[in-house]
Amino acid sequence: MALMSGDGVMFLVRWIHFLAGITWIGLLYYFNLVQTPFVGETQPAERGALVSKLVPRALWWFRWGAMFTFLSGWLIILDRMGRGGFFAGSYGWAILLGGLLGSIMWANVWFVIWPKQKIVIQNALDTGAGKPANPAAAPAGARAGLASRTNTLFSIPMLFFMGAASHLTLRVPRSGATFWIVALIIMAAVEINALAGKPGTATTKMLATVKGTLWAGFILAAVFYLWFEVMR
Ligand code: HEM
Numbered sequence: 001m002a003l004m005s006g007d008g009v010m011f012l013v014r015w016i017h018f019l020a021g022i023t024w025i026g027l028l029y030y031f032n033l034v035q036t037p038f039v040g041e042t043q044p045a046e047r048g049a050l051v052s053k054l055v056p057r058a059l060w061w062f063r064w065g066a067m068f069t070f071l072s073g074w075l076i077i078l079d080r081m082g083r084g085g086f087f088a089g090s091y092g093w094a095i096l097l098g099g100l101l102g103s104i105m106w107a108n109v110w111f112v113i114w115p116k117q118k119i120v121i122q123n124a125l126d127t128g129a130g131k132p133a134n135p136a137a138a139p140a141g142a143r144a145g146l147a148s149r150t151n152t153l154f155s156i157p158m159l160f161f162m163g164a165a166s167h168l169t170l171r172v173p174r175s176g177a178t179f180w181i182v183a184l185i186i187m188a189a190v191e192i193n194a195l196a197g198k199p200g201t202a203t204t205k206m207l208a209t210v211k212g213t214l215w216a217g218f219i220l221a222a223v224f225y226l227w228f229e230v231m232r
Contacts, residue, residue, distance in 0.1 A: 010076065010079055013072050013075050013076060013079075014072070014076060016068060016072045017068075017069060017072035017073055017076065019068075020064075020065045020066075020067075020068035020069040020072060021065070021069045023061055023062075023065035024062060024065030024066045024069050024109075025065075025155055025159075027058055027061055027062040027065065028062065028148065028151055028152060028155065029152070029155075030058070031058070031062075031148055032148055032149060032152045032210065032213065033152075033210055035050075036145060036148075037210065047124070048124060048127075048128050051120060051121060051124035052121060052124045052125050052128060055117065055120075055121060056121055059114065059117055062109065063109050063110060063113075063114050066105070066106045066109040066110065067106070067110070069102065069106070070102065070103060070106040073099055073102060073103075074099070074103075077095065077096070077099055080092070080095075087172070087176070088172075089169070089172065090164075090165070090168075090169055090170035090171065090172055090228075091165045091166065092165075093170065093172060093173065093179075093228075094161045094162075094164045094165040094168075094170060095161070095162065095165040097157075097161045097183060097224060098157075098158050098159070098160070098161035098162035098164075098165065099162070100183075100184075100187065101154045101155075101157055101158035101161070101187065102154075102158050102162070104154060104187060104191055105151045105154050105155065105158065108147045108148075108150065108151050108191075108194065109151070112143065112144065112147040112194070112195070113144045113147050113148055113151075116140040116141065116143050116144035116147075117140075117141075117144050119134065119136055119137055119140040119141075120137050120140055120141045120144065122134070122137075123137035142199065146193075146194055146197060146204060146207060147194045147195070149194075149207040149208075149213050150190060150191065150193070150194035150207065152213050152214075152217065153190065153207065153213050153216045153217040153220060154190070154217070154220070155217065156214070156217030156218055156220065156221050157217065157220045157221035157224050160221045160224075160225070161224065170228045171228065171229070171231075171232035172232075173228065173231035173232065174231055174232065175231065178231065179227070179231050182227060183224065183227065186220075186223065186224070186227075190220070193207075
């Protein structure tokens with residue numbers, strides 16, 4: 001029984017990782033590529049059932065998908081680290097870069113998008129029941145939207161390096177410290193824009209459109225790939 005071995009159990013963890021990952025990222029793309037542009041073309045009065053009935057259901061699968069992807073992903077990393085030689089080939093470097101991007105995305109889901117969306121959903125329920133609107137709902141929605149667009153951006157290099165780990169041999173960087181410091185600075189700059197970027201600046205404007213977000217994602221994937229090449 002192949003599944004009863006240690007490798008079999010880790011394979012089940014990998015299976016959970018793939019299932020949870022597609023659930024999460026599938027909904028992320030639905031929100032960003034379909035729902036947000038749709039909402040932009042509707043009137044506030046038309047959005048009641050969407051925000052109060054559809055979005056909460058979608059967000060449940062979204063945030064638990066993120067949680068299971070994150071937990072299963074780190075379990076696989078810890079298992080691989082425990083076997084030794086993690087940083088010997090490019091696997092460890094690529095999976096850690098992809099995993100760190102995924103972990104920032106997970107934090108955005110649980111600590112920005114979900115708390116802000118709760119305010120937006122409550123406001124839709126309140127106004128639907130004839131109560132006054134909450135002035136904090138619009139800025140909360142905008143911040144959640146920017147964090148969600150940032151996650152869409154990050155998902156592009158994230159999946160490149162997650163797939164590259166086992167299927168593309170990269171050169172191991174010559175200086176680990178320099179490699180990670182620069183990689184973390186780049187990630188932090190994009191994340192600071194998600195957390196504190198003001199509407200109307202060039203970076204938030206780029207993420208306001210699907211096209212700009214996808215471009216930013218492919219550019220970031222290229223930047224990280226080139227960083228691997230520069231550091232070899
Ligand atoms: C949240 C942080 C994440 C961490 C820490 C993480 C970690 C990992 C690890 C360690 C592997 C390697 C499995 C192996 O060695 O066979 C892996 C593979 C994979 N991950 Fe993730 N992951 C994360 C997020 C995601 C997300 C959001 C997706 C989206 C679909 C995803 C999709 C995949 C896929 C498709 C593979 C298979 C790659 C292959 O077999 O070549 N991961 N991930």
